[in-house]
Amino acid sequence: MxxxxxxxxxxxxxxxxxxxxxxxxxxxxxxxxxxxxxxxxxxxxxxxxxxxxxxxxxxxxxxxxxxxxxxxxxxxxxxxxxxxxxxxxxxxxxxxxxxxxxxxxxxxxxxxxxxxxxxxxxxxxxxxxxTPTRLTNAMEHLMRPLKLIRVPVHEIAMMMSIALRFIPILLEETDRIMKAQLARGADFESGNLIKKTKSLVPVLIPLFISAFRRANDLAMAMEARCYHGGKGRTQYKPxxxxxxxxxxxxxxxxxxxxxxxxxxxx
Amino acid sequence: MNEYKLIADHLIYEYNKGSAQARKALDDVSFVLRGGEFVGLIGHTGSGKSTLVQHLVALLKPDSGTIYYEGADIFEKDYNRKALRGKVGLVFQYPEYQLFEETVLSEVSYGPKNMGMDKKDAELAAYAAIKRVGLEDECFDQSPFDLSGGQKRRVAIASVLAMNPEILVLDEPTAGLDPAGRTELLDMITELKETEGITIVLVSHSMDDVAEVANRIIVMDKGKIVYDAEPVEVFRHTAELEAMGLAAPQMSYVLRDLKAAGIDVNVDAITLKAAKEEILRALA
Structure with a gap:
């Protein structure tokens, strides 16, 4: 679905x-x-x-x-x-x-x-x-002139590429959690709007927790590899x-x- | 023992149908589950075992073929699939990631409530389930997120057990646990089968996990069932298992080497205990 x-x-x-x-x-x-x-x-x-x-x-x-x-x-x-x-x-x-x-x-x-x-x-x-990476790469390039007025172009591009990268992961995660709660007898389809919205709580909470955990892990991994923003950073494939x-x-x-x-x- | 609980009839399921990445996850899979069995479902990553167990509780619909639970077709239009999920309990891989409630007790009573029990009955069922997985009384009012990894997993398993399933399917329940946690969990599952007669399907890619506990093993490879027999029978095909990226239990290798070295042991002893006795007998 x-x-x-x-x-x-x-x-x-x-x-x-x-x-x-x-x-x-x-x-x-x-x-x-x-x-x-x-x-x-x-x-x-x-x-x-x-x-x-x-x-x-x-x-x-x-x-x-x-x-x-x-x-x-x-x-x-x-x-x-x-x-x-x-x-x-x-x-x-x-x-x-x-x-x-x-x-x-x-x-x-x-x-x-x-x-x-x-x-x-x-x-x-x-x-x-x-690919999302190439797309944000292009955005970063095209927005370069904005650096002159102190717009953090690289950081924005990095955030966008991370966000894009995580869309499929979070979608898959949602699918997985929904299935797991369905296996515990959850029902996402019947009932009125309020009941339906309420039934999503058991999906949203684990999803948020997992998103935060992933964000934390990613930040840790980036720091472990000495990421410190865009200054002086070169590219593998310019x-x-x-x-x-x-x-x-x-x-x-x-x-x-x-x-x-x-x-x-x- | 001989009554058929569940029949899977020629299941075929394809991922990404119609696109370039299409691939058959289940290719003509048929088997039966009898009440009171302990089945180990073994396969390499991507062999289709997780896809198969999702079919058992109607979370995925096969492209062709069907499943009968106690004689009824579970993919029939007005079959009550919610009730089915209470009878065939599925514990997903890393089930601790699906916890969401404020206390362990309300977490575990989520399932029974969904099955239509009122609050009191649901909490009683939850209480019993938490006891069955061997958690302490102090845990009841704790937040599930404050527990240790192994305890979280027990809570998650309890949350399925609380619905009182007749068949319990566990997808890689020991993944990511330390050796002690692994043994404890497997003991707990075996006890559920022994004392309550719950039919167990244990999914794993590790032969050592299932060799000890299962009385029947189904081996899957590339979406097909390759072997479906008693453990001893399956482990005789060591070479074929290795070709599929699997292995026989470690004990079976030890015994085989001993035999090759001229010590007369029976290579069919696969559990640690049986192997120990076999070796002591041969040395005596």
């Missing part, structure tokens, strides 16, 4: 997208996400969707696996669609009792739906093809742009130009 969440989980494969520099992927993804929200119109979405499809195809991540990442947002998606459809004013197409559906509402709902789906798929593609990264940047620029042109003239 809990393993269905793909967010933040790496999909092992050997592809061009996997080999790209994480900075390229991060910048590319950001440009892509921003482009989804600035420009609108059916042709823009067609372009954006085909660009994403091309990337998914190149990444060799199975499409069914990508779609699984949409499951957690299914509810939000439905909710926005319905809200947009029912509460946008404009030319009335159809009306029944207190509900009216307008042409603008349908358009708005369609646009929002497309945006949300592409947004999640786009960012999922990045996390599926980039990030380096290669030819394919420039090609990728070039393609992102072409995509952006295309979207701008299409958004303006079509």
């Amino acid at each position: 809990i393993r269905d969440i793909t967010l933040g989980q790496y999909y092992q494969a050997d592809s061009v997208i996997h080999r790209l520099d994480p900075r390229t992927k991060l910048v590319g993804t950001m440009v892509y996400l921003v482009s989804l929200f600035i420009f609108t119109g059916p042709w823009v979405f067609v372009t954006a969707a085909s660009f994403l499809l091309l990337c998914v195809f190149l990444s060799r991540v199975p499409f069914s696996y990508m779609l699984k990442g949409l499951k957690p947002i299914l509810f939000i998606l439905m909710f926005t669609l319905v809200i947009n459809m029912l509460f946008t004013k404009g030319t009335v197409l159809f009306s029944w009792w207190k509900f009216t559906i307008t042409e603008e509402g349908l358009k708005q709902a369609g646009a929002m739906g497309f945006r949300l789906v592409l947004l999640i798929l786009g960012s999922n593609l990045m996390t599926l093809t980039t 990030l380096k742009y290669k030819g394919r990264d420039f090609v990728a940047y070039f393609m992102v620029i072409i995509y952006l130009a295309g979207v701008i042109l299409i958004g303006k003239f079509l």
Whole structure:
């Protein structure tokens, strides 16, 4: 049940997208996400969707696996669609009792739906093809200028990579504890909301205890290896742009130009 | 002894189905458990033994095949799986990590309460269970988190025992315990079987753990049951066991070496006590 969440989980494969520099992927993804929200119109979405499809195809991540990442947002998606459809004013197409559906509402709902789906798929593609370590590494690099105004860039990146690293571990732990309490006759499904929430206490307490224990162990292990923050720290595999990264940047620029042109003239 | 308590019928279970990392954890596993047995379930890490025991209490559903408990299919839609978990008690690996209550007594009465007992009955059951695992009276009102590692594990086992299971399944109960704690725990489990007739399934990767106590051994390798026989029978296949990353009990090696050195001993003595008598007999 809990393993269905793909967010933040790496999909092992050997592809061009996997080999790209994480900075390229991060910048590319950001440009892509921003482009989804600035420009609108059916042709823009067609372009954006085909660009994403091309990337998914190149990444060799199975499409069914990508779609699984949409499951957690299914509810939000439905909710926005319905809200947009029912509460946008404009030319009335159809009306029944207190509900009216307008042409603008349908358009708005369609646009929002497309945006949300592409947004999640786009960012999922990045996390599926980039290990958390490389991703935070890229963030650290890209945020370097902030060091000038005394932002602890390295520490933030370290915290993020630890947090990301622990997501699958804690998920597995939750699964394990839930099973152990089920074996003791726990019931997480029946009853009203209050009863259900209460039934989670026997899961949450051991989970917190274990998280604290792990944090403590990790801090100890880091100190034992003389970790003292980012100052003067070198890297085992420093990030380096290669030819394919420039090609990728070039393609992102072409995509952006295309979207701008299409958004303006079509 | 001959009544079938539980029947596992051709279980197949695959992890990560449909992805590149798919792998069969259970591959056509069938066996029966009779009342009052003490079964050792042995296998190397990743052989599927933990997956198998989770099926026994319906925490995992097999892709095909099924399990019958006292003649009823436990994966049937309206089978009462909660009640099943009271009858087949599963103690997970490192069970002390699932403790959460403020006192030992309320911790142990969590299970019986879930089984529908009222507070008083649940606490009585908890009291009895804490006694059965050999904890002192002082422990009752202590926080389970203040206890030692071995005591925590006893509390966790008591919390399953308090539901009065007919079959008790323990997944690596001795992992991480010191030798003394290990012996004590195994003695305690044996006593449960002897005095109360509880059917025991003891999961382990150590032959020495089970050789002493089990009267039947199931060996798993790569999701399949390789041997299912009496200990003496299983330990005759030393070479095959070693190929699976397992080993025969140490005593069996000692006796074999003695025999090779020309001393006439019976190599089928596998427990420490039997081996000692065998050696004394041969030397006399």
